Amino acid sequence: MGKHARPTGKQAAALSGSARAVRARPLPLRSTVLLRRPVDIWHKPALSAVVALGVPEFILFALGRLDLVLYTSAGAMCALYAHGLPYAARARTLAWVVLGMVASLGAALTAASLTTSVPLLVLLASLVAAVHKTVCDATRVGPPGNLIFTFISASAFFVPQRIGQVPFHLSLALGAGALAWLVCMAPALFRPRGPERIATARALEAAAALLRTGPEPGDSPAAPDRARHATAAAVNAAWHTLFQVPGRTPAAAADRSGLERLLVRAESALAAREADEEEAERCTAWARDLRRGRALPQVALTGAQAGELAGVAAEHADHERSAGHGRAAGLEPRRPAPGHPHGFRAVLHRLAPGSPLLPIGARVAAGCALAGWGSMAVGVGHPYWAVVTAASIYQANTTLSWQRALQRTIGNLLGLLLFTALLPVIHTGHLAMILLALTFQFCAEASITRNYWLGSVWVTPMALLLTEFGSHLPARTLVTDRWTDTVVGAAVGLGCCVLVTNRRAADRIEAALDRVAAAEAAALRLLDGDDGDPEAERVRPEGARGDDARETGWARDRLAAGLVELREAVEVSAGEWWQRAVPEERVALAERQGHRTLARLVRRLSAPALAA
Template sequence: MRARPLPVRSTVRLRRPVDIWHKPALSAVVAMAVPDITLYALGRLDLILYTSAGSLCALYAHGLPYAARARTLLWVVLGMVASLGIALTAASLIPSAAVLVVLASLLAAAHKMACEATRIGPPGNLILTFVAASAFFVPQRLGQVPVHLALALGTGGLAWLVCMAPGLVRPRGPERIAVARALEAAAALLRTRAGAGDTEAVAHARHATAAAVNAAWHTLFLVPVRTPARTAAGAGPERFLVRAESALGGVDGEAHPEAEAERLRGWARELRRGGPLPETAAAGGESLPGPDEAAPRHPVPGRPGGLRAVRARLAPGSPLLPIGARVAAGCVLAGWASMAVGVGHPYWAVVTAASIYQANTTLSWQRALQRTVGNLLGLLLFSALLPLIRTGPLAMIALALAFQFGAEACITRNYWLGSVCVTPMALLLTGFGAHLPAATLVGDRWTDTVVGAAVGLACCVLVTNRRAADRIDIALERVAAAESAAHRLLAAAPAPGPEDARETGWARDRLVGCLVELREAVDVAAGEWWQRALPEERIAHAEQRGHRALAGLVQRHSAPALAA
């Protein structure tokens, strides 16, 4: 067992923003502006908390194809309304703040585990927990609950429409972006490999490319192809993805890696612009393989999906169970500690504790530091804007929308930078229905932040994930099994027809999925503070052998199409 140092400098370092940050930002602003202005016209701004619950669902699922996005957003809206219903019902029936803290903490743990199991992506459990935890401490009568839930459901429907609207203009936009990311990762791999100086950098670029290609195939598999027209439409992005995948096996571009990298980046730019798909490479005139030159790719048979996959990730022994225990224990203790120091509405301590829990202790420490720094700066910003806020409700609405946009613009660069906007936005949303002195509001929020981060981090250190190293052992076994299956396939002579290509594609998908899972397991275990020594040599050998087998599969699967 050994204790690992906790980073500080890298915790506050700014990164490049995510390429589609503007999509959730604009969607949320539109979904919030319509009900906010309507409530202002009706003189019922006290209902903004309930309409915001549905509007904030517009932050989800922007990386998914539209068919999958429609289903996912429906579940998000229903989950938000159900959580809000639990919170408001409890607030109307239970007078004890201590009991409400327990219920809010259990619901926060359920949000965390559900979002991790479904792999819904950003913003994850944070929005659901913020809305529900706030609602637990809103004065409420039982007869008001149905009306408030109807408001949330209605604005959730509006958020659904806003998020689906771009599909009328770019129906295959999410797939094109996913393939563009894979092309950009493949170009970076070719450039890194051409330098050939840093073996670790090459390994990192290879893993990033494998993950991007795997994510792109997963995105394409989510698109229904029930008609020949849809099959033909999906063949274009697939051809580019095959080309990106070829970088993993060195099928093409090894003689001139810089030229091939620039070609891949050029195709990525064309895909992002939304125009017609480029048919030939800009330099050299090479045609991409057409839809009839390669067998269509299909998901690996037998792999669980949908609710079965979620249940499997929550089964006994799941690595999500210790995370759920951390969230529940930390949120309860943080809320009770906040009450002990005199804060009347400890929901922010619960939200703070819930927000810091990540996959391991190191990431949780980083999130706690980022949350504390961001909230402090956000409170200072809110205090500086108080003269403007006091000018009237229109100013409050405009600032809330601006902070919502700013949060999405900044949070992908670093969580603390996004928190600078999230904190005053949260204060404004809760301030529409309550009239507390600004000094009390800021003081309580700062106390809750410090208490929630400190208590939550303490629970994270004490409730360690001892199963993290066990997950590595399981991942190593899966990589070995997938590698053996790949070698058996490679040892056999290629058979003519689409069947061999289909089997090769399935073997590739299994192996790359296992390699990505192994790297994720290693990263999680490496960030646990107290953890037994990792089998680093065994991990390195498994990844090297796995990527060699993957290169062979990629060559076998891609070379015929690329030579066509």
């Protein structure tokens, strides 16, 4: 096993006792409202959602049927998903998103048509919200995750409905979903390689930052370690993206091969022993060219790296031949280890008994139900907003949920003030309402990646406008009910988050440590031969070099994916306020040794040094 394998004897007993110690962690106040840099592709979901929402709304306006906006919005909101995926994978993922949205809407409308019991509807909406959370986390569908599904379906639970209307309303949602699919796929006509270029550019930019940082992990404080982890994560994500790109034509295969060469060059930064400003500038320039759509540069590779890419090409062929066996949208290693589940099996594995996702689902179900019933107790007749608020605050751990609750409360209050200030404009007519709703949608996507509270400022009035299309409540009642729902939903939801602790988060760290140890042990066995010695590489037969490069690539992929998963598990567990203490020394040792072994693997593939 690796150097960070599970200790034994007295050392194990001491560590075990430390791990069983339970401590309460304080909830942060600072950083909750700080603004970050926006995500580089924020404009893509923003523009897609505006088009997908705007077309049906203007059609319904022309027909005088704006009361149907909720149903078309259900399908149109699917345009917010999958913008980071290559177009082939995006097409599949968006189709599943649309079908999931229509299924959720159908469940809500059917329930609304069969019962008028508000407490029962709250319970059903809460159970559906829990399903949304667990399934979206298991499939790793990405932002905006479960929130849009829950917002639409929770609203639909409280819309007066007759069972005979349900098929027509679902057809509207399905039609708008088809439009959203077309809108999201339309950029493929102009930049068919855009998503994979952006993923590769991110890896190159992370590599440039690492090359400017300098020493290997352990030789200086945390900054190099963070840069090394960020580079490994970006490279791993980019490999996964490229492995979803089909190469059915020679041009497509050539483009993918060119991006893979750049990605191998970015990955070589993990082997750097010292800062290299010249290489960092090259990586930055290549990333800039990729983002601007320029021709792919010619990049020199070593023989080992070329052999590895030949193995990757063979894997692409195997992957495409087995494409009909079903694939999920979740992020997985580029080349899963033998026996590692992927596709639908991976989703089922993440939802199996003992999964750390299940306590989160329990939190959502309990918190949403209690929030909805609490809202009813204080006099709100349609408490769907309390259910949505509670569902929106549940993140991977208590700390993030606390931050989200505070952000949601601040953003909703400011959004209600904005809505109140714009009431004179809203009351001028439906056309003004449509234009304002589309403006709010664009502003929400432009700002939500900077901080959730800032996005909520725009989401709140947009949601109120969508409600207003179907029913007309006095403005004072509408604002008062939403503010009450926000406070009750955030308070009750956060209370359930604190009470329903996720003790399985610490178990996930132990499992991740074991996987890293196993991956490192396999890598060390491979490296024990010649440790990437250039002379040994030179005398190795050509066929053996290709096989060795492929095996080294496998070992590197497994170790990189294990380190990324370990860091994610540690961050999730560290954010639980009542949790077994994180085995910090073991984790630090595992990451330090793991990244050093990863650097040796990359160095083995990169020797001799790359030519400019």
